[in-house]
Structure formats: C-alpha cells, structure tokens
Amino acid sequence: MEHIGILEGREKQVFEKKGGIETSDIACETSSLSGSVSQRACVFCGSRVVLYPVADAIHIVHGPIGCAAYTWDIRGAVSSGPELHRLSFSTDLQEMDVIYGGEKKLYLSLIELIEQYKPKAAFIYSTCIVGLIGDDIDAVCKKVAAETGIPVLPVHSEGFKGTKKDGYKAACFALMKLIGTGSTEGISKQSINILGEFNLAGEAWIIRKYYERMGIEVVSTLTGDGRIDAVKRAHGASLNVVQCSGSMTSLAKDMEEKYGIPYIRVSYFGIEDMSKSLYDVALHFPEHPEIMEAAKQVVSEEVKKLYPELQKFKKALTGKKAAIYVGGAFKTFSLIKALRSIGMSVVLAGSQTGNKDDYRRLKEMCDEGTVIVDDSNPVELSKFILEKEADLLIGGVKERPIAFKLGIGFCDHNHERKIPLAGFVGMYNFALEVYQSVMSPVWQFAPRKGGNR
Amino acid sequence: MLLRHTTKEVKEREGLTINPAKTCQPIGAMYAALGVHGCLPHSHGSQGCCSYHRSTLTRHYKEPVMAATSSFTEGASVFGGQANLLAAIETIFSVYDPDIIAVHSTCLSETIGDDLQQITRKARDDGKIPEGKHVIFASTPSFIGSHVTGYANMVTGIAEQFAVSTGSKKNQINIIAGWMEPSDMREIKRLSKELGVNIVLFPDTSDVLDAPQTGTHVFYPKGGTTIAELQSTGDSLSSLALGSISAEPAAIALEKKCKVPFETLDMPIGLRATDRFIMALSKAGNVTVPDEITADRGRLVDVIADMEQYLYGKRVALFGDPDQIIPLTEFLLDLNMKPVQIVSGTPGQRFEKQMRQILDERSPETKFKNGIGADMFLLHQWMKNEPVDLLIGNTYGKYMARDEDVPFIRFGFPILDRIGHSYFPSVGYSGGLRLVEKILTAILDRQDRDALEEKFELVM
Numbered sequence: 001m002e003h004i005g006i007l008e009g010r011e012k013q014v015f016e017k018k019g020g021i022e023t024s025d026i027a028c029e030t031s032s033l034s035g036s037v038s039q040r041a042c043v044f045c046g047s048r049v050v051l052y053p054v055a056d057a058i059h060i061v062h063g064p065i066g067c068a069a070y071t072w073d074i075r076g077a078v079s080s081g082p083e084l085h086r087l088s089f090s091t092d093l094q095e096m097d098v099i100y101g102g103e104k105k106l107y108l109s110l111i112e113l114i115e116q117y118k119p120k121a122a123f124i125y126s127t128c129i130v131g132l133i134g135d136d137i138d139a140v141c142k143k144v145a146a147e148t149g150i151p152v153l154p155v156h157s158e159g160f161k162g163t164k165k166d167g168y169k170a171a172c173f174a175l176m177k178l179i180g181t182g183s184t185e186g187i188s189k190q191s192i193n194i195l196g197e198f199n200l201a202g203e204a205w206i207i208r209k210y211y212e213r214m215g216i217e218v219v220s221t222l223t224g225d226g227r228i229d230a231v232k233r234a235h236g237a238s239l240n241v242v243q244c245s246g247s248m249t250s251l252a253k254d255m256e257e258k259y260g261i262p263y264i265r266v267s268y269f270g271i272e273d274m275s276k277s278l279y280d281v282a283l284h285f286p287e288h289p290e291i292m293e294a295a296k297q298v299v300s301e302e303v304k305k306l307y308p309e310l311q312k313f314k315k316a317l318t319g320k321k322a323a324i325y326v327g328g329a330f331k332t333f334s335l336i337k338a339l340r341s342i343g344m345s346v347v348l349a350g351s352q353t354g355n356k357d358d359y360r361r362l363k364e365m366c367d368e369g370t371v372i373v374d375d376s377n378p379v380e381l382s383k384f385i386l387e388k389e390a391d392l393l394i395g396g397v398k399e400r401p402i403a404f405k406l407g408i409g410f411c412d413h414n415h416e417r418k419i420p421l422a423g424f425v426g427m428y429n430f431a432l433e434v435y436q437s438v439m440s441p442v443w444q445f446a447p448r449k450g451g452n453r
Numbered sequence: 454m455l456l457r458h459t460t461k462e463v464k465e466r467e468g469l470t471i472n473p474a475k476t477c478q479p480i481g482a483m484y485a486a487l488g489v490h491g492c493l494p495h496s497h498g499s500q501g502c503c504s505y506h507r508s509t510l511t512r513h514y515k516e517p518v519m520a521a522t523s524s525f526t527e528g529a530s531v532f533g534g535q536a537n538l539l540a541a542i543e544t545i546f547s548v549y550d551p552d553i554i555a556v557h558s559t560c561l562s563e564t565i566g567d568d569l570q571q572i573t574r575k576a577r578d579d580g581k582i583p584e585g586k587h588v589i590f591a592s593t594p595s596f597i598g599s600h601v602t603g604y605a606n607m608v609t610g611i612a613e614q615f616a617v618s619t620g621s622k623k624n625q626i627n628i629i630a631g632w633m634e635p636s637d638m639r640e641i642k643r644l645s646k647e648l649g650v651n652i653v654l655f656p657d658t659s660d661v662l663d664a665p666q667t668g669t670h671v672f673y674p675k676g677g678t679t680i681a682e683l684q685s686t687g688d689s690l691s692s693l694a695l696g697s698i699s700a701e702p703a704a705i706a707l708e709k710k711c712k713v714p715f716e717t718l719d720m721p722i723g724l725r726a727t728d729r730f731i732m733a734l735s736k737a738g739n740v741t742v743p744d745e746i747t748a749d750r751g752r753l754v755d756v757i758a759d760m761e762q763y764l765y766g767k768r769v770a771l772f773g774d775p776d777q778i779i780p781l782t783e784f785l786l787d788l789n790m791k792p793v794q795i796v797s798g799t800p801g802q803r804f805e806k807q808m809r810q811i812l813d814e815r816s817p818e819t820k821f822k823n824g825i826g827a828d829m830f831l832l833h834q835w836m837k838n839e840p841v842d843l844l845i846g847n848t849y850g851k852y853m854a855r856d857e858d859v860p861f862i863r864f865g866f867p868i869l870d871r872i873g874h875s876y877f878p879s880v881g882y883s884g885g886l887r888l889v890e891k892i893l894t895a896i897l898d899r900q901d902r903d904a905l906e907e908k909f910e911l912v913m
Binding site: 036037064070071072087092129131379446451 | 515825
C-alpha cells in the first residue's frame with residue numbers, strides 16, 4: 001500500500017485484503033503512538049459511558065471540572081423514570097485540593113448529595129489527578145456507605161491507566177459489587193439480563209419488548225434505563241445476553257464464574273443479526289419450545305413489515321460503497337451485513353478497540369480490497385475514503401464533519417445517534433438515514449470526493 | 454428534566470459543583486491555537502482530554518478539529534512526560550507537517566511537574582524541530598481557572614513566543630481577540646477595513662472553523678494569523694485587547710517583551726462597547742469614523758427605539774463567560790431590560806469589579822456570582838425563586854428554559870444544538886442588531902403564544 005501514506009509505526013495496524021496472500025494478524029490492543037491525532041478516549045470515558053445510564057444513582061466525578069463538564073448529558077441514554085444520571089456532579093478540584101488532597105471535599109459532597117436526593121446508590125469516578133495525588137476514595141466510599149446506608153461505589157477510572165477498555169472493566173467491577181445483594185425471589189427460570197445495551201434513543205425498550213413477546217423475563221438491563229434494585233438481583237437470571245462485547249464481556253464472565261450464569265454474544269443491528277439474537281436466546285431454553293415458536297413469530301411479523309420498506313432504499317443504494325469506523329469491532333460485523341442487505345458494499349472497516357479475534361473475523365467477512373484499520377486517525381480515514389471512493393462514512397462525532405467536507409454521506413453509529421438503530425425498526429431507521437444522507441440533493445451543489453463532481 | 458432535581462431552597466454547598474457553568478483550561482488553549490495558521494494543537498496528557506476537547510469543539514463548530522495527544526500511560530505518569538512529548542514532536546512534524554505545534558498541559562502533566570519550556574528547549578537542542586518550524590506552549594492546569602483562562606494563557610503564549618521587536622515601527626495596530634466566534638473575528642476585520650486601519654488580529658479562527666465545503670479534508674485550512682503577522686506584532690504602534698480576562702494578559706506580555714503600549718476594552722458586544730471599540734480604533738489608527746459605520750450605528754439605535762416598548766423592564770437571567778457577559782449586561786441595561794441573575798463559572802475578581810461598575814448605579818439589586826459555586830444549579834434556583842422573562846446562555850440552558858417555561862436565547866460556548874454562532878457576528882453594530890432581533894423574536898413569539906384569543910394581534 002505504498003500509495004497511501006501511513007503513520008510510521010502504524011503499518012501493522014492497517015491491512016488490505018488481497019486474494020490468496022495469508023498475512024499475519026493485524027496489530028491491535030496497543031496504546032496510540034505519542035503525537036498521533038487519535039480518535040480514542042481514556043479510561044474514565046469507558047467507565048462513564050457504561051455506568052452513565054443507571055438513572056437512580058448519583059454519579060459524581062472526582063477531579064477538576066473538565067471531566068464532569070465534557071460528559072454532562074452527552075449520551076442520549078434515556079430513562080423511563082428518574083433522571084438523576086443526567087445531572088453533572090463534580091468536586092471541581094482546585095489547586096489547593098491538589099496540594100492538600102480532595103478527600104474531605106469528596107466526603108462533604110457525597111453527604112450533601114445523598115441527603116438531598118436520597119439516591120439508590122452512588123458511583124464515584126476517580127480521574128487522572130485523583131490517581132496521582134493519591135486520594136483514598138475507597139476509604140471515603142466506605143465511610144459514606146456506612147453513614148448513609150446506601151452502596152457508595154468507587155470507580156477507579158484514572159484516565160492514564162490504560163485505554164477505554166480498562167474503564168469498561170472498572171465499571172463492571174463496580175457493578176459486580178452490586179450484583180448479588182438483592183433478592184432473587186419470584187424470578188422466572190426463563191429469564192435473562194440484557195448486557196451492553198445502553199438505551200440510546202430508547203433502544204433497550206425495543207429489545208426488551210421482543211424478549212417479552214417471547215415470554216422471557218428481563219431481570220435487568222445493564223445499563224440502559226438501569227436501576228440499582230434491578231442490578232442487585234441480576235444474579236437471579238438464567239442467561240446473560242451480551243451485546244456490546246467490549247464493555248460487558250468481563251462482567252458476563254465474572255457472573256458466570258461467581259453465579260454460574262452462562263452468557264452469549266449477540267447483536268441487535270440488522271435483520272440477520274437481530275433475528276439470530278432472538279433465536280440464540282430461545283435455543284437456551286430447549287425445554288420450552290414455545291419460546292422458539294414465539295421468537296419465530298416475532299421475526300416473521302417484524303420482517304414482513306420491514307422487508308418491503310427496505311426495497312426502495314436498496315434500489316437507490318445498490319452499488320454504493322461504505323466506510324466504517326466505529327468504537328467496537330463487533331458492531332462492524334453487523335454493519336457489514338446490514339449494509340449488504342441494502343445493496344451496499346464495505347470498502348473500509350475499522351475500530352478503536354478491536355481485538356485479534358475481531359480483526360481475524362473481519363478479514364474473513366470483508367470483500368476483496370477492503371481496508372481494515374485499528375485505532376485510525378483523520379488523515380488515514382480521509383485518504384482511504386478518497387482512494388476507495390466511499391459514498392458513506394459510518395462513525396462518531398469527530399468523523400461527521402470529515403465526511404461532509406469530503407462530500408459524502410454520514411451515519412452516526414455512536415452515542416450521538418438520535419434515532420434507535422437497534423432491532424427491526426432500527427434497521428429501517430438505519431436504511432433511511434443512510435439513504436437520506438447518501439442521496440441528499442446537497443451533493444449536487446458541492447464538490448465531492450476530493451473535488452470531482 | 455432538571456425540574457425534579459433542582460430545589461428551590463438555596464443552600465450553601467461545601468464542595469460540590471452541580472451543572473458547571475465552565476469547563477477546564479486546555480479546551481480554551483486548543484481553540485486559541487486553532488486561530489494560528491498552520492498550527493496543530495497538542496494536548497500533553499491522557500488521550501481522553503484531547504478526545505473530549507476535540508469532540509466538544511467539533512459539536513460547537515460542526516467542523517473537523519485536529520489536535521494531537523501525548524497519549525500518557527501509567528509509565529509517563531510515573532517517570533514524567535518528557536519522553537512522550539519529545540517523541541510526539543518528532544512524530545507530528547514528520548507525519549502531519551504543521552508549521553507550528555502549540556502544546557498545552559493538562560492537570561496530569563502539571564501535577565507530575567513537566568516543564569514545557571524546558572522540554573521544548575530540549576526538543577530544539579536535540580534537533581527535533583525542523584528549520585523554520587515552531588513549537589510554542591502554554592501552561593494550562595485544569596484545576597486552576599477555566600476554559601477562558603486556558604484561552605488567555607495560550608494567546609499570551611502566542612504573543613510572547615512569536616512577537617519580535619525589530620526597532621522600526623510598523624503602521625499597524627494589534628487587535629487581540631478575546632474568546633469570540635469566527636464570525637466575530639471576521640466582523641472585527643471588516644470593521645477595521647471599513648475604518649481604514651491596518652490591523653493584525655490574533656488569534657483568528659475565521660476560515661479555520663467556518664471553512665467552506667471543498668470535497669477535501671485539509672488539516673490546516675487557509676485561515677489563522679500567520680507566523681509573519683505574529684512576529685510583526687512586536688513592531689505595531691499599539692494593541693487593543695478585547696476582553697480583560699481572555700485578551701489582556703497577552704497585551705501585557707507584548708508590552709513587556711516589545712514595549713507595545715496597549716488599551717484594554719470590553720468585547721464590542723452591544724451599543725456602548727462597540728462605540729468604545731470604534732473610537733479606540735479610530736484614535737489608535739488616527740482615522741476618522743466613516744459615515745457608513747455611523748449609519749450602521751444609527752440603524753441599531755433606530756431599531757431599539759422602534760421596539761423599546763417590548764423591551765422595557767423584561768427580566769433576564771444570563772450565564773456564560775465573563776468577557777461576553779460583561780458587555781452583554783451593559784447592553785441589556787441600555788435596552789431598558791433588567792438583567793437580574795448572572796452567573797459565570799470563571800473565577801477572578803475582575804468580573805466582580807466590572808459588574809459592580811455596570812450594575813451598582815442602574816440595577817443594584819441584580820444577583821451575580823462567579824467562580825466556585827457559580828454553577829447553573831444555583832442560577833436555576835435563583836430563577837425558581839424570582840422568575841424571569843428571558844434566559845440567555847449556552848446550550849445547557851435549554852433544560853432550565855424548558856423547566857421554567859422561559860424564552861431562551863443561545864449565546865456563548867458551547868452551542869451544541871443550533872447553528873449561527875459561527876456564521877453571524879454578535880460583535881459590532883450588526884452584531885448588536887442580531888442580538889436585538891433574537892431577543893425580540895424570543896419575547897414576541899412568547900407574547901403571541903400566550904396571547905388571549907381576543908388579544909392576538911397582527912401588528913406588533
């Protein structure tokens with residue numbers, strides 16, 4: 001790939017699928033090169049996005065104001081009840097706190113907050129600086145928990161202590177402390193927990209309904225529209241169904257070890273994967289064939305509604321090319337299938353946090369000539385998009401204006417999506433969004449793809 | 454959404470900030486650096502900081518925002534970030550090829566004691582900075598000040614590290630832009646041109662963060678103050694600093710280094726502040742004010758006179774950054790409105806002093822607060838106790854406006870849910886006209902909405 005300038009030291013994180021040549025594994029799960037314009041975030045970011053949707057807890061960010069300000073209500077994780085999670089609480093550490101320590105400030109803040117809001121629990125996120133100055137947040141949490149009688153959970157999410165994935169782990173560790181502390185009385189044998197579904201634009205509600213139509217009880221959703229009491233009794237479920245594998249697999253594994261609850265990986269994006277998810281869950285309850293029957297019923301009803309709707313999009317989009325650059329690699333598998341179902345091919349597939357298995361599978365799935373990247377940057381992305389003549393970029397907030405400057409369509413498949421993209425209805429929304437952006441009349445007036453109209 | 458959670462009773466809080474009306478220094482430094490041509494901002498800290506700042510600026514401007522990061526890990530945090538920054542400088546020049554790298558620190562690198570001046574000197578000594586290229590820096594710890602402080606620190610760094618005094622004066626005036634939008638910077642340049650004064654405006658984010666659609670993604674858009682212009686600021690006749698908090702520190706630095714005298718003005722928001730700016734610039738440049746500018750002013754006064762009946766006595770709550778809030782408060786009083794509750798998260802005594810000057814005589818009962826504890830939760834509590842007719846502030850204000858059912862105007866940083874701020878100016882007489890239009894539209898829309906059937910009128 002001499003024709004594409006790639007950051008020195010990143011060659012192993014980029015791969016182009018070419019016939020017959022067996023190349024070594026893509027390099028991944030490494031930290032970004034110092035000096036790169038990375039699209040990645042930090043440990044704190046990982047913890048914050050996982051725990052954020054727990055709506056009846058207070059979330060207090062222990063650190064200087066920025067960490068709290070930047071994560072204030074940016075993720076549209078909606079709640080059907082309390083909305084404590086949407087407020088931004090911070091200890092707003094000042095220079096003197098950095099010198100003398102911020103434990104007292106944290107303690108007072110917690111006492112004030114708990115007294116005022118009577119939350120079901122409190123999560124305390126430690127940021128970079130707290131890790132450095134060595135505040136003993138565990139001790140503060142313990143003390144406050146004893147005084148107030150609610151769980152007060154430290155989340156060790158110092159930004160520099162790894163990648164976003166380590167933040168997911170810290171969040172799961174905090175959740176694990178809650179799980180097992182509630183009563184499991186009355187929970188059905190045919191029950192599951194939904195893991196790694198954050199209720200962006202109400203997606204958890206859609207998914208939950210499918211399962212309920214199959215006669216399955218959903219004990220807890222981690223963490224979309226989350227409630228502390230539900231988390232506490234999550235160990236009463238018979239199966240953990242993990243969607244966002246990057247964020248929640250460690251929790252599923254811990255629950256398997258501690259409570260013997262098996263888990264499966266699923267995806268709710270696209271007709272194929274959505275249907276398979278429901279069947280896979282049904283397969284887990286073989287002694288209840290009516291569940292599989294109901295699953296088939298759900299799929300057939302939904303697909304019958306959806307299929308004709310998709311055809312008009314497919315007609316317009318057939319032959320168009322897409323570039324994908326998202327957070328987790330698992331999502332790209334579904335996106336490739338979903339795009340194929342509306343006639344589009346994928347020319348670039350990348351993620352911020354994929355692992356070796358993910359990339360191996362991506363290589364198998366992708367068409368010839370597809371570029372696969374780990375931890376990419378804007379230079380690479382725009383070069384690949386131009387070279388591969390993509391018509392659409394699927395990404396997050398920082399990728400959106402890049403796509404538009406290049407004159408191609410865009411679909412947000414990260415936390416800024418405004419409409420649900422999960423489930424069968426989500427597939428319709430996805431197709432509509434892609435269609436609307438790729439076929440927009442604005443491109444008639446704009447130079448496209450490097451200036452060629 | 455906040456409604457259920459905001460209590461009416463205002464209680465002294467000991468340590469807690471709820472719904473901050475500020476953010477941290479580095480994002481201000483990043484924004485200021487983008488106003489220098491060919492500059493890549495560099496965040497010396499964890500990846501998250503850089504990512505959050507880029508995301509927030511991207512959401513506000515809807516433009517690609519480029520910046521690199523030192524990608525701190527645990528090792529760097531223990532052994533210091535020098536190796537990371539040296540490696541970063543090499544990587545950046547070889548791959549992204551900027552003219553300038555503008556490094557800012559974070560709470561992390563500050564606390565471990567990284568000395569940016571020493572590290573950048575070492576980079577130069579080690580030959581890591583190619584000929585004709587520059588590395589500038591600003592110290593921007595997140596636990597001091599706010600995003601506005603970070604902006605001021607980077608602008609000061611730009612002035613200090615580029616300005617050269619050659620001994621021969623140039624017929625030009627420096628205008629140091631406080632934290633304002635690309636549209637405002639464009640308007641400052643337009644007004645100066647109309648006045649006929651040669652200026653060097655810095656920083657200047659116009660044509661950087663409001664770039665046209667071209668079919669390509671460029672790392673360094675055509676805008677931004679150039680190195681040559683920045684170097685020449687040391688030979689300018691004088692400087693005008695627009696904003697005592699965000700711009701004055703750079704003017705002081707220029708005076709110290711190159712003996713360029715300066716005057717600090719409010720950001721030219723509203724009638725009087727624009728008057729002061731036009732007069733100061735015409736005096737500094739020794740030119741008379743052209744009729745066209747006088748006519749612009751006359752149009753603004755005319756509109757205010759036409760609509761004064763709708764403005765009189767309207768109670769306003771506002772929040773935002775000090776250099777914008779101060780002249781805006783003055784303008785609201787000139788519109789015969791009543792700014793009654795004002796919050797600015799940025800700490801510093803200058804704000805209080807200037808607000809007292811404006812308010813003591815004309816509206817002594819106005820509540821205002823800045824710094825610690827001056828957050829939006831407090832403002833919301835004030836609004837609950839003493840209702841207002843209008844709220845002005847950044848996007849986060851929409852929650853309070855909805856909860857209290859108050860008309861709302863977006864103004865300040867960040868604005869994440871509307872456009873306009875980066876395209877239409879708020880400064881100058883035309884900016885004043887735009888503000889009046891927005892205020893009137895908000896108030897009159899509300900009046901129409903609430904009017905009884907028999908009082909619903911065609912002509913207003």
